[in-house]
Structure formats: C-alpha cells, structure tokens
Amino acid sequence: MTDESLEFDHASVLAKCARGEHDALHQLYVYEGARLLGVVLRIVKDRGMAEDIVHDACLNIWQRANSFDPAKGSARTWIFSVARHQALNAIRYRDREITFDSNDPTDIDLDEHFQHSSVVEDAFDWQTGQRMDDCLHQLETERRNCVLHAYVDGLSHAEISAHTGAPLGTVKAWIKRSLLRLRECMA
Amino acid sequence: MTGPLDQDDYALAGEYVLGTLSLAQRKAVEARLKHEPELLRAVMAWEERFVPYTALTQPVRPSDSLWPRIERSLNALHDSQSASVTTPPRRRWVTQLPFWQGAAGIGMAAALVMGVMLSQVSTAPTTPEYMVVLLAPQSQSAGWVVQASNQQQIELIPLGTFEVPDGKALEFWTKADEWQAPVSLGLVEPGQPIRLRLDELPPLQDNQLFELTLEDDTGSPTGLPTGPIQFIGRAVEI
Numbered sequence: 001m002t003d004e005s006l007e008f009d010h011a012s013v014l015a016k017c018a019r020g021e022h023d024a025l026h027q028l029y030v031y032e033g034a035r036l037l038g039v040v041l042r043i044v045k046d047r048g049m050a051e052d053i054v055h056d057a058c059l060n061i062w063q064r065a066n067s068f069d070p071a072k073g074s075a076r077t078w079i080f081s082v083a084r085h086q087a088l089n090a091i092r093y094r095d096r097e098i099t100f101d102s103n104d105p106t107d108i109d110l111d112e113h114f115q116h117s118s119v120v121e122d123a124f125d126w127q128t129g130q131r132m133d134d135c136l137h138q139l140e141t142e143r144r145n146c147v148l149h150a151y152v153d154g155l156s157h158a159e160i161s162a163h164t165g166a167p168l169g170t171v172k173a174w175i176k177r178s179l180l181r182l183r184e185c186m187a
Numbered sequence: 188m189t190g191p192l193d194q195d196d197y198a199l200a201g202e203y204v205l206g207t208l209s210l211a212q213r214k215a216v217e218a219r220l221k222h223e224p225e226l227l228r229a230v231m232a233w234e235e236r237f238v239p240y241t242a243l244t245q246p247v248r249p250s251d252s253l254w255p256r257i258e259r260s261l262n263a264l265h266d267s268q269s270a271s272v273t274t275p276p277r278r279r280w281v282t283q284l285p286f287w288q289g290a291a292g293i294g295m296a297a298a299l300v301m302g303v304m305l306s307q308v309s310t311a312p313t314t315p316e317y318m319v320v321l322l323a324p325q326s327q328s329a330g331w332v333v334q335a336s337n338q339q340q341i342e343l344i345p346l347g348t349f350e351v352p353d354g355k356a357l358e359f360w361t362k363a364d365e366w367q368a369p370v371s372l373g374l375v376e377p378g379q380p381i382r383l384r385l386d387e388l389p390p391l392q393d394n395q396l397f398e399l400t401l402e403d404d405t406g407s408p409t410g411l412p413t414g415p416i417q418f419i420g421r422a423v424e425i
Contacts, residue, residue: 022261029254034246042244043206051253058257059264073231077238084206084241092210128239150205152243157207179201179233180194186236 008032010075017065025062028079036083043087043154053090057083088154095156124148135185142166143174147182150175192225200229204237317341319397321418330418333397338390342382349377349417351401358402360412361388363395374406375399395422 008031016024036057041050060082068078123145127133136144142164149155149163157175161168192200202208203216220227319333330349335341343359351357357377362369370388375381385391400407401414 022258025257025261026254029257033253034248035241035244037249038244038246039241041247050247051249054249055253055257055260059260062261063264073235074238077231077234080238080241081204081234088206089210089213092208092213124243126240126243128242130239132236132239147205148240148243150202150207151237151240154206156209160207175202175205175207176198179198179205182236183197183201 010079011068011070014061014065014068014075014078017062018068025058028061029058032076032079036080039080040083040087042152043084044091049090050087053087054083057086060086091154092156120145124152132182132186135182138185139178139181143178146171146174147178192229196226197229200226201233203230204233317391317393317395317422317424319395319420319422321397321399321420323418324416331399333420333422335391335422338392339385340382341385341391342380343375344380345378347378351377354404355401355414356404356406357399357417358406358412358414359383359397359399361385361395361397363389363392369396369398369412371407371410374402374404391422393422393424396420397422 010028013024013028017028033054037050037054040053040057041047044050044053061079064082068075120140120142122141126136126144126148136147139147145164146160146166149160155163157171158168160166160175161171164171166174199208199216203213208216216226216230220230317333317335317338320329321331321333322329329346331346332344333341334344349357356374359372359375359381360369361372372383372385396419398412398419399417400412401417402412403414407413
C-alpha cells in the first residue's frame with residue numbers, strides 16, 4: 001500500500017463519469033487498470049476472463065457512477081468492490097456445478113478447534129499498515145489465512161478446505177468467528 | 188427491515204465481501220441489499236475494512252487492446268441509450284401477484300394520485316360518492332378510474348389504451364373487505380368506458396377492492412381470477 005492512491009481523486013473522477021465524461025473513465029483506467037486487473041486475475045485465474053471482467057467492470061462503473069454517494073464510503077473502495085463482485089459472481093457462476101457448497105447446518109457445528117499437525121505459517125505477507133492489521137494479527141494464523149484466501153484469492157469454503165487441509169465445517173466456523181472478532185476489534 | 192442486524196447478518200455481510208458464498212447465496216444477499224439499508228451499511232463497512240488487502244495482489248498490465256475495447260463498448264452504450272429515447276417503452280406484462288396481496292399498498296398509492304385524478308373527472312355531471320383509481324401493480328401508473336354516483340351504479344373509465352394479447356380479455360372484479368371471494372363484473376373492452384349496475388351486490392363500500400385481470404377471451408374458467416392483475420385499486424369515499 002503506497003500513498004499513490006491518495007494523489008488520485010477517485011471521487012471526482014466518478015463524479016465526472018456520472019456527468020458523461022469519457023476522459024474521466026480513461027484516467028481511472030490508466031491509474032487503476034493494472035491494479036484492478038491484478039485483483040480480478042487473482043480471483044478468476046484466467047487472463048482472458050479477467051480482462052473481460054475488467055471491461056465489464058469499467059462499463060458498470062461508468063453506468064453506476066451516479067449512484068455512488070461519497071457520504072457513504074470511499075470512491076476507491078466502491079470502484080474495487082464493483083470489480084471484485086463482478087469477478088466473484090463470474091467464478092461462482094462458472095463453478096456452480098463443480099463447487100459443492102452445502103448449506104447443511106450441521107457442517108458448521110463441527111469442532112472449531114481443529115489443529116494442523118505442524119506449525120502453520122502465514123500464507124500472505126499481509127501487513128498493509130492499516131488499523132485492520134492489528135485485528136487480523138489477533139486471529140490465529142490458520143484463521144487469518146482462511147480469511148485472506150477468501151478475500152484475495154476468491155476461494156470458496158470448499159476450496160479453502162482443500163487448500164488448507166482443514167475440514168469444511170471447521171473452515172466455515174473459523175471464517176464466521178473470525179469475522180465477528182474482526183468486527184468487534186474494529187468497533 | 189431497518190432494525191439493527193443480528194450477528195448472523197453481520198457475518199453474512201462479511202462473507203459476501205470475502206466472497207465465500209455460493210452464487211445462490213450471493214444473489215440472495217444482493218436482493219436483500221436493495222431494500223435493507225442496515226445490511227448494505229454492514230457490507231460497505233466490510234468493504235472499507237478489507238480493501239487495503241487488495242494491495243496483496245500484484246498489478247497486471249492490461250493488454251493494449253483492452254482500453255480500445257472498453258471505449259467501443261462505451262460508444263455503443265451511448266448510441267443505444269440515445270436511440271432508446273425515441274423508441275416507445277415496450278409494454279411489459281406484470282407477473283402474477285398472489286391475488287389480494289399488495290392491494291393495501293396500492294390503495295395508498297391510489298389515494299395519493301386521487302388529487303390528480305379528481306381534477307380530470309370534475310367535469311362529470313354528477314359528483315361521485317366513491318372513486319377508485321386502478322393502477323398497474325408494477326409501474327404504478329393509473330390505467331382506469333371507477334366512479335360511483337351512488338352505491339348501486341358504477342362507471343369504469345379508461346385513462347388510456349391497453350393492448351390485450353390475442354385470445355385474452357380483461358375481466359373486471361370486485362371484493363369488499365368481508366367478502367370471501369371476488370365477484371366478476373364481466374369482461375371489459377380495453378379503452379372503452381362501461382356503466383354497470385351492482386343490483387345483485389351489497390352496496391358499494393369504502394375500501395372495496397376493484398381490479399382487472401387478464402383471462403381467456405371467454406372469461407375466467409373458474410369464476411375466480413386466474414390471470415395476472417393488470418390494474419388494481421380500492422374505493423375511496425369522497
């Protein structure tokens with residue numbers, strides 16, 4: 001995380017998009033295009049599909065720019081969420097018949113205290129200098145890994161389970177508990 | 188819908204942002220976000236908390252053809268939008284509502300447009316005692332007005348034209364609050380006013396429901412409304 005993002009006025013660019021100024025979308029693309037593609041590619045893991053999604057996300061940002069309300073959140077967050085959710089919907093759609101995502105409530109009642117046999121190491125060099133770092137730091141390493149595998153890699157519960165070796169129900173319980181702890185910590 | 192969220196919904200909002208939900212679960216959350224501001228606020232809070240971690244991914248330089256492609260789509264979008272201004276909106280059939288559901292809300296909306304409607308019918312020779320504005324359930328646009336100069340006689344007046352598909356007809360129904368089921372007042376011609384006597388029915392009363400449904404051209408086969416509601420409203424005493 002650098003200060004670069006502070007130099008670029010995302011909110012005013014969105015306001016210009018809302019007024020129909022094509023140049024504003026181009027400025028945004030020049031400034032954030034590579035980062036957006038990086039985020040999307042990490043989730044969908046297919047270059048062609050990732051570019052399609054960035055294309056769709058740019059049109060989406062253009063069309064929905066007038067619904068962005070700077071009083072309710074940051075423009076940069078809004079822009080990245082549009083692209084991320086587009087990517088997430090696309091992979092969940094693509095994998096809807098492959099990914100088994102049971103809603104069986106007994107899944108989540110499994111023991112939350114599953115332990116790996118060996119010491120778990122951080123899967124991410126995750127410190128960004130934000131306040132959230134302290135809260136993530138308070139989570140056990142394996143749980144922090146689950147949360148970041150979901151957010152950064154776009155992995156489903158089942159994929160995280162396969163990736164980490166923790167049972168599916170454990171992964172679900174860990175993520176839910178971690179979110180509630182993060183929220184408490186950030187409050 | 189606007190009350191404080193419980194823990195499950197906070198976690199659900201977080202899982203939506205993390206991305207762990209299945210497609211069906213994601214769509215369910217997205218549908219709720221449209222009318223649950225507390226859930227939306229929770230989602231946005233999670234977005235703000237997690238967005239710094241987008242920096243954990245390496246930027247990837249897009250191929251040179253991506254921006255020109257976006258620009259072409261932008262121009263196409265612009266062209267189609269300016270074209271659509273001159274094209275009349277397509278008539279969309281409303282989907283069938285459970286029969287009497289939503290009628291109360293529509294009655295409210297009818298009451299709100301009353302002021303407008305009253306000015307249009309003030310040239311009527313007799314002052315109606317009751318009035319009903321029939322609205323299209325989805326667009327909430329007024330399609331017909333029912334005027335009752337007394338409790339036994341009503342007039343259904345079209346406010347515009349309405350296309351009925353081949354083999355179909357509009358059937359007119361009414362139901363007072365305590366009636367068990369609606370009663371058919373017969374088929375009506377789109378765009379044609381019709382005067383009806385309600386001699387065989389109890390006197391017209393406040394809040395009585397009126398509606399037009401789309402039925403087979405010989406009328407509902409069951410004697411009860413079977414087709415989608417096209418227009419609906421409640422009687423208001425004036």
